[in-house]
Amino acid sequence: MSLFWRIFLLNAAVLVVAMVVLILTPLTVSAPVLLPEVLILTGGLVAMLVANAVLLRVGLRPLDRLTRAMTTIDLLRPGRRLTVTGEAGIADLIRTFNTMLDRLEAERAASTGRALSAQEAERQRIARELHDEIGQTLTAVLLELKSVADHAPPPVSERLHQVQETTRNGLDEIRRIARRLRPGVLEELGLTSALKALAAEFSTGGLTVQHSIQRHADLGRDVELVLYRVAQECLTNTARHAGARHVDLRLTGWGTGVELCIRDDGRGPGDAPEGAGIRGMRERALLIGADLALGPAVGGGTEVRLRVPAPAESE
Structure with missing residues (x-):
């Protein structure tokens, strides 16, 4: 009725x-x-x-x-x-x-997948242009500065060496940005090496990143990329906003899948609404059928857990 x-x-x-x-x-x-x-x-x-x-x-x-x-x-x-x-x-x-x-x-998962795929393709294009175009241009500038400095009088030569050092720092920064946009180590050496390199990259400026990464069978390109991007976003947020001194990054087995856990000793998430970075991590997790949990860690700080089912279940 x-x-x-x-x-x-x-x-x-x-x-x-x-x-x-x-x-x-x-x-x-x-x-x-x-x-x-x-x-x-x-x-x-x-x-x-x-x-x-x-x-x-x-x-x-x-x-x-x-x-x-x-x-x-x-x-x-x-x-x-x-x-x-x-x-x-x-x-x-x-x-x-x-x-x-x-x-x-x-529909949300499908549209998000298309958007993130386009985003990754755009990141790779920008990374290639930074490396091939701007990187080669700055390398040529460095060589020219060295040639001019070698034949310049001492006062001018000293100033040219300072400009050369500044240009070299800029070139290193461009290469670092290109590596973040297009993690070549992930494609060439796999997830384990990529996460170790990521931990080493963020272990600067008073922040220490310790890692414990278990080797796993091939998880698939999409799963490995999501794990890497989530870890990258977490470490970026920690370095910029958390005020933390220590970060613990772990990749372990979880049932028949894997679990990525990142815990810091910073100020914690508090009551602030989730930003674009966290929502981006949730969208990536949906693509592979993973579960993302974010909240305060035991003893203070923030803990992020990404639980990924077995590859057969996530496809």
């Missing part, structure tokens, strides 16, 4: 009961209306309204759960579904909502 007919019949039943009471009991309404009659009618009206409100509240309670779910649902935390309860109309509505979530999550 539809929701309309249930509400209609509920109100009709209340009115029929009131009419039967008036017909089968000695209750009457005189003209002018007497005070006892007013009290009786008022009491009957209140009783009907209370009964109507209670019955409607019980019947429409599943709609309240649906409303709360619609206002709190987050497509970056998939898997939440409402239990199908209630009568036919409400149960159909909840079932339709769950089906809509299935479709939205699938």
Whole structure:
């Protein structure tokens, strides 16, 4: 029975009961209306309204759960579904909502995958241009500065050597940026070496990154790239915002899959809303069917756990 007919019949039943009471009991309404009659009618009206409100509240309670779910649902935390309860109309509505979530999550994962693939391709293109174009140009400038400095008088030669050193630092920074945009070590040497190199890169400026990385069988290019990018984003956030002195990076087995755990001793996540970096990590985790958990670490700081199922399950 539809929701309309249930509400209609509920109100009709209340009115029929009131009419039967008036017909089968000695209750009457005189003209002018007497005070006892007013009290009786008022009491009957209140009783009907209370009964109507209670019955409607019980019947429409599943709609309240649906409303709360619609206002709190987050497509970056998939898997939440409402239990199908209630009568036919409400149960159909909840079932339709769950089906809509299935479709939205699938479409979100597909569109995110295309966007991230395009982003990786753009990163590789920029990295190649930085390395091949700007890097070669600065290398040529360095050689020219060296040639000029070797034949210049001492005061000018000293200034040229300073410019040469500044140019060399700029070239090193460009190469570092290119390596972050396009992790060649990941493609050439694998995930274990890439994570070790990443830990060594961030172990500067008062931040110490210790790592414990177990070797695993081939996880697949997409899974390894997600693990690397999540670790890179976590270490970047820690170095920029956490005020931490020590970071522990671990890659271990988890069931038949792997788990990446990054824990620091910084100020912790606090109550700040999730930024674009964290939401980007969640989107990457969705691509491989992984579960990303972020929160305060035991003893202070922040802990990020990325649990990746076995490759056969994530495909």
